[in-house]
Amino acid sequence: MAARRALRAHVEVVALHVSPVHAYEGRPADGPRPDPEPASRDRVEVRAGLGLVGDRYFNRPAHRTAAVTVFAVESLERAARDLGLAAVPSPLVVRRNVVLRGFDVDGLDRGAVFGLDSGDGPVRFEAHRPAHPCGWMNAVVAPGALTALRGRGGLRCVPLDDGLLRLGPAVLTT
Structure with missing residues (x-):
């Protein structure tokens, strides 16, 4: 097996989501549970x-x-185009903690270690498994979104370092 080359990419952290409750429980027809506090963050502590x-x-x-x-x-954005939506929904509706622009997150292998530095020093993560989209996507994005996001739902990771992540420009390293 060939070794992967180290990568350094300039990315943007476009959304940070932290919520003490799971909003997508029960039946999608009933709508999501409201967050007790705003889920969008300008920075998160890891x-x-x-x-x-x-x-x-x-x-x-x-x-x-x-x-x-x-x-x-x-x-x-691709799902929105595929579904013919007039606008791209807020990235917060997918309920992923860290939303990036400029890197194919789903292309990382299980066990891959990557770092994000948004200005306060690098924070490393280890990719463990795909974050599969759920049926709620059809309710909160648009009908058909579950299928449109299949295989592109992001990754579930474990943080390897303490640190801070902020919205805005960042550097991703592998």
Whole structure:
């Protein structure tokens, strides 16, 4: 097996999402549960092995290797085009913690380690498994969104470092 080359890419962190509750429970026809506080963040605090401070999966043993989800906004933009939507929905509707522009998140292999530095030093993550979209996507994006996002739902990761991530320009390294 050939070794992968190290990569350094300039990306943008377009959305950060932290919520203490799981909004997509029950039947999509009933609509999502409202967040008790705004889920959108300008910055998030990352804790190695635990996740994002304040998030519903922080320090949950069952989610240690899946505590942080990372998503490429281009996947949502492509789904919107494929579905003929007049506008691209907010990246917050996919409920992924870190939404990036400029990198094919779904192209990373399981076990891949990547770092994000948005100005406060690098924070490394290890990719563990795909973050498959759920049926709620048909309710919150548009009918057909589940199929349009299949294979492009992002990755579930474990943070390897403590640190901060902020909205805006960042550098991603592999």
